[in-house]
Amino acid sequence: MATAGKVIKCKAAIAWGPNKLSVEEIEVAPPKAHEVRVKILATGICRSDDHVLSGVISNFQFPAILGHEAAGVIESVGEGVTKLKPGDKVIPLFVPQCGKCVCCKNPDSNLCLKNDIGRYAGLMADGTSRFTCKGQKVYNFIHTSTFTEYTVLDEIAVAKIDDDAPLDKISPIGCGFSTGYGSAVNVAKVKPGSTCVVFGLGGVGLSAAIGCKVAGASRIIGVDINKDKFQKAKDIGVTECISPKDCDKPIQEVLTEMTGGGVDYSFECIGNVDIMVAALQCTHPGFGTCVIVGLAPSTHKFSFDPMLLLTGRTLKGALFGGWKSKDCVPKIVSDYMAKKFDLSELVTHTLPLDKINEGFELLKDGKSIRTVLKF
Ligand code: CND
Numbered sequence: 588m589a590t591a592g593k594v595i596k597c598k599a600a601i602a603w604g605p606n607k608l609s610v611e612e613i614e615v616a617p618p619k620a621h622e623v624r625v626k627i628l629a630t631g632i633c634r635s636d637d638h639v640l641s642g643v644i645s646n647f648q649f650p651a652i653l654g655h656e657a658a659g660v661i662e663s664v665g666e667g668v669t670k671l672k673p674g675d676k677v678i679p680l681f682v683p684q685c686g687k688c689v690c691c692k693n694p695d696s697n698l699c700l701k702n703d704i705g706r707y708a709g710l711m712a713d714g715t716s717r718f719t720c721k722g723q724k725v726y727n728f729i730h731t732s733t734f735t736e737y738t739v740l741d742e743i744a745v746a747k748i749d750d751d752a753p754l755d756k757i758s759p760i761g762c763g764f765s766t767g768y769g770s771a772v773n774v775a776k777v778k779p780g781s782t783c784v785v786f787g788l789g790g791v792g793l794s795a796a797i798g799c800k801v802a803g804a805s806r807i808i809g810v811d812i813n814k815d816k817f818q819k820a821k822d823i824g825v826t827e828c829i830s831p832k833d834c835d836k837p838i839q840e841v842l843t844e845m846t847g848g849g850v851d852y853s854f855e856c857i858g859n860v861d862i863m864v865a866a867l868q869c870t871h872p873g874f875g876t877c878v879i880v881g882l883a884p885s886t887h888k889f890s891f892d893p894m895l896l897l898t899g900r901t902l903k904g905a906l907f908g909g910w911k912s913k914d915c916v917p918k919i920v921s922d923y924m925a926k927k928f929d930l931s932e933l934v935t936h937t938l939p940l941d942k943i944n945e946g947f948e949l950l951k952d953g954k955s956i957r958t959v960l961k962f
């Protein structure tokens with residue numbers, strides 16, 4: 588392409604610091620060895636972007652380009668890149684897959700040790716950045732940075748997907764969908780006929796419910812304090828919805844009673860440490876499994892009676908639904924194209940990049956599931 592090897596000037600949303608987000612012109616340097624430059628076509632706003640933007644995640648470097656749920660096309664590739672080429676359709680991977688580390692080699696783990704989650708160094712593998720704005724270095728976000736027309740990605744953080752994939756529709760596979768769905772089918776391994784409860788009916792929680800349904804759960808209970816979320820949840824297969832605000836006793840007690848002793852699987856898709864404990868407490872003794880999916884503010888901790896585990900419950904958690912990202916994302920895209928599940932219910936709003944702040948407001952006001960920014 589005509590732009591290969593050159594600096595590209597384009598628009599991006601820069602997070603200058605907590606709650607300071609503005610659209611600016613930036614410069615995106617060409618990809619170095621084992622990197623690719625990608626033109627982003629669609630990117631969704633996830634609650635994790637908001638956690639970082641609102642400053643509840645500590646040790647984060649600003650200014651930065653957030654965004655981690657997207658789909659795009661490769662514009663150019665750096666030296667040594669052999670399996671990706673300009674024109675390839677791709678999904679950026681916020682949990683990379685280097686294929687070489689001890690976790691990548693372990694068939695039961697997807698936590699590639701090259702991930703930047705929690706550490707937030709915000710730089711490419713060689714320790715430098717490809718973004719500048721107004722002469723200032725701009726950090727990246729967990730190997731992705733998608734709130735920009737162009738981004739540069741390490742080769743280990745890119746999945747090449749089907750040439751026929753509809754890029755405008757599949758951005759939720761980059762985070763929310765795969766995270767929730769995989770939490771049910773990979774992490775919990777929901778069994779047919781089981782009873783599940785999903786706490787938080789946002790993009791991640793609804794996707795966990797889709798996973799429970801695809802796995803054959805017979806009862807899927809949705810819990811949310813925002814009742815506006817209930818209709819859509821029912822449309823995608825949630826069988827009952829409850830708001831803790833309508834209950835005169837703690838939600839874990841209500842759920843234990845409703846299910847005759849506790850649920851088989853619970854999913855915390857909010858990021859609230861009190862709900863995480865409730866999610867563990869409402870699982871059935873002897874065999875119940877609780878999966879933590881939500882990202883809590885850095886300073887929040889939880890504690891619980893260890894007897895909950897001694898009595899045969901399992902507490903688990905995972906990033907990106909436990910999927911080995913580079914291997915599995917192309918398969919998830921193929922499953923979508925084979926109509927194994929639908930993504931359209933997850934995308935409630937579409938906006939141009941210039942209106943990104945409006946997109947964050949819709950999320951904070953509980954009015955959107957996913958707002959997708961289209962370029
Ligand atoms: P979103 O904010 O859309 O959904 C959360 C839902 O929880 C909303 O519908 C709220 O109304 C509801 N809620 C809030 N507080 C309560 C409460 N006390 N009781 C009941 N319901 C409540 O968020 P999202 O779906 O985009 O993300 C959900 C979480 O998943 C969030 O913490 C995000 O940071 C995290 C996440 C994790 C991962 C991963 O890899 N594990 C990836 N992306 C996002």
Ligand code: ZN
Nearest residue numbers: 685688691699
């Ligand atoms: Zn690895």
Ligand code: ZN
Nearest residue numbers: 633635762763
């Ligand atoms: Zn996310």
